[in-house]
Amino acid sequence: MTTCDDIRPQLAAYVDDELDDMDRLIVDNHLAGCVDCAAIVQGYRAIHAAFLVDAGADGLWDAVHARIDALDTTTVLLTELRLMRDEMQGLRAEVADLRRELGRRPPSPPVRTSPFSFPDAPERDLKQYRLV
Numbered sequence: 001m002t003t004c005d006d007i008r009p010q011l012a013a014y015v016d017d018e019l020d021d022m023d024r025l026i027v028d029n030h031l032a033g034c035v036d037c038a039a040i041v042q043g044y045r046a047i048h049a050a051f052l053v054d055a056g057a058d059g060l061w062d063a064v065h066a067r068i069d070a071l072d073t074t075t076v077l078l079t080e081l082r083l084m085r086d087e088m089q090g091l092r093a094e095v096a097d098l099r100r101e102l103g104r105r106p107p108s109p110p111v112r113t114s115p116f117s118f119p120d121a122p123e124r125d126l127k128q129y130r131l132v
């Protein structure tokens, strides 16, 4: 008699059709009498269906490209910029910590009028790059 603990590590491979005939039969027999494991299999199948790209090998890139095109480019870029800004703030804090450990006083940060610093660019050109 197989238990749920025996079967569950094999359920993903079962859904992916990667089990040999004997293991598949064992899982089939267990699923026939176990609603909990059958529910897990249904969950895996739902995940498969959600990620299924209905395209042949030749059409795969077109399908991916269409999904990328459907994204709001501005939202994607702003999200990316915010992630980069957060990363920069984290790195700045790490540098400040390291300088403190070395017993040096960190230099005062440069005055910034925009998220980007272009020292040679005239001020009026910077406004169009301002972030939210």
Ligand SMILES: [Zn+2]
Pocket: 003, 004, 007, 030, 034, 036, 037, 038
């Ligand atoms: Zn079970």
